[in-house]
Amino acid sequence: xxxxxxxxxxxxxxxxxxxxxxxxxxxxxxxxxxxxxxxxxxxxxxxxxxxxxxxxxxxxxxxxxxxxxxxxxxxxxxxxxxxxxxxxxxxxxxxxxxxxxxxxxxxxxxxxx
Amino acid sequence: xxxxxxxxxxxxxxxxxxxxxxxxxxxxxxxxxxxxxxxxxxxxxxxxxxxxxxxxxxxxxxxxxxxxxxxxxxxxxxxxxxxxxxxxxxxxxxxxxxxxxxxxxxxxxxx
Numbered sequence: 005x006x007x008x009x010x011x012x013x014x015x016x017x018x019x020x021x022x023x024x025x026x027x028x029x030x031x032x033x034x035x036x037x038x039x040x041x042x043x044x045x046x047x048x049x050x051x052x053x054x055x056x057x058x059x060x061x062x063x064x065x066x067x068x069x070x071x072x073x074x075x076x077x078x079x080x081x082x083x084x085x086x087x088x089x090x091x092x093x094x095x096x097x098x099x100x101x102x103x104x105x106x107x108x109x110x111x112x113x114x115x116x117x
Numbered sequence: 118x119x120x121x122x123x124x125x126x127x128x129x130x131x132x133x134x135x136x137x138x139x140x141x142x143x144x145x146x147x148x149x150x151x152x153x154x155x156x157x158x159x160x161x162x163x164x165x166x167x168x169x170x171x172x173x174x175x176x177x178x179x180x181x182x183x184x185x186x187x188x189x190x191x192x193x194x195x196x197x198x199x200x201x202x203x204x205x206x207x208x209x210x211x212x213x214x215x216x217x218x219x220x221x222x223x224x225x226x227x228x
Binding site: 035046052054060104105110113 | 149151158159160161162163166204214215216218219220221
């Protein structure tokens with residue numbers, strides 16, 4: 005089973021709202037990722053968690069706050085977003101420790117008004 | 118120079134055609150190479166990993182040339198269902214799990 009699940013599928017929020025995106029995997033993977041993908045562009049890495057610790061932050065604005073409560077779950081907390089943050093947010097997971105494949109969830113399509 | 122470069126296409130080919138995509142990468146220290154496929158408004162899905170010896174999976178063949186920093190994907194006997202964007206992916210500087218995606222090559226297979 006190579007399934008990564010994400011909720012919600014779609015999200016519309018105002019610039020003053022606070023919302024969270026959720027990601028879950030039950031493959032025993034120890035690395036989890038957040039990516040942002042704009043239309044007709046490739047995914048861009050935002051954050052990497054390895055063994056539940058933040059290992060990479062690609063200079064993402066603080067209005068995006070990741071959290072990894074346990075090895076199966078990854079959250080992305082959103083606050084005071086801008087319309088240009090509207091995008092597809094993809095979660096991925098992989099085994100940690102080598103040149104492993106990343107498996108992607110279906111994404112959350114976010115619209116900021 | 119972009120870290121991973123691909124011809125954006127689109128490649129418009131008839132069913133049954135053979136089509137080849139190329140990709141170049143800039144980081145000579147990269148160790149992991151993949152082709153992902155992404156359908157419109159869907160997530161990227163792994164098509165195949167790419168190994169130095171080359172590898173084949175059914176109608177798909179991937180090749181890696183480390184000296185030239187070049188990766189290729191060959192699709193034989195194209196099907197309508199092969200229509201998608203094909204993303205060349207390489208691990209970047211900063212770690213094996215930091216993947217850099219090419220902009221993708223769009224393939225449209227027509228009847």
